[in-house]
Amino acid sequence: SQTIHQWPATLVQPVGSPLSLECTVEGTSNPNLYWYRQAAGRGLQLLFYSIGIDQISSEVPQNLSASRPQDRQFILSSKKLLLSDSGFYLCAWSVKATGSTGELFFGEGSRLTVL
Amino acid sequence: TQLLEQSPQFLSIQEGENLTVYCNSSSVFSSLQWYRQEPGEGPVLLVTVVTGGEVKKLKRLTFQFGDARKDSSLHITAAQPGDTGLYLCAGGRQGAQKLVFGQGTRLTINP
Numbered sequence: 001s002q003t004i005h006q007w008p009a010t011l012v013q014p015v016g017s018p019l020s021l022e023c024t025v026e027g028t029s030n031p032n033l034y035w036y037r038q039a040a041g042r043g044l045q046l047l048f049y050s051i052g053i054d055q056i057s058s059e060v061p062q063n064l065s066a067s068r069p070q071d072r073q074f075i076l077s078s079k080k081l082l083l084s085d086s087g088f089y090l091c092a093w094s095v096k097a098t099g100s101t102g103e104l105f106f107g108e109g110s111r112l113t114v115l
Numbered sequence: 116t117q118l119l120e121q122s123p124q125f126l127s128i129q130e131g132e133n134l135t136v137y138c139n140s141s142s143v144f145s146s147l148q149w150y151r152q153e154p155g156e157g158p159v160l161l162v163t164v165v166t167g168g169e170v171k172k173l174k175r176l177t178f179q180f181g182d183a184r185k186d187s188s189l190h191i192t193a194a195q196p197g198d199t200g201l202y203l204c205a206g207g208r209q210g211a212q213k214l215v216f217g218q219g220t221r222l223t224i225n226p
Binding site for chain 2: 042044
């Protein structure tokens, strides 16, 4: 069966510090991978998605970057965090589809607080 | 730009009541998904609808895709406290490898 893990689960960082959130998927190959950010109790904002190794699409100009060094690994980074980067970050994967996007399977989430 | 508008954003009702959540857009989607999310966890898929006018039932939950594939609704009959959570709709377009999410409906069912 497929599983997705992301870490750390909780992170408190000072403004200006770097960030690295990691996500790995097991039990599938060549998935689409996604990073979303969620404000408290609100909808999901797509930050980055990837259809393959080193193929990253950025949806929102911001202080963050993403990388996919391996097929099932997706990393969200920042060189210098801003207060506005605080939020709940969700990694997700989906099977590649010829039609529209299929079901998204989400990780457990990473709660980032920037102080 | 919010392409999918959900209403209401917050809903608090008593156990046993019925409710409907709406997901509207001016754009056409090839598919519409509904997710439910509990605090501190990732969303989990409830249903996918792909055909205009399609109706799907999941126990006490009824999902409908509008004829023009621009809107969808989620109706819950005899709501229970276990239905409490954040409900999210998400639209997909043909050939696009990403979904657009609505801003969510926070549902609270009081015993």
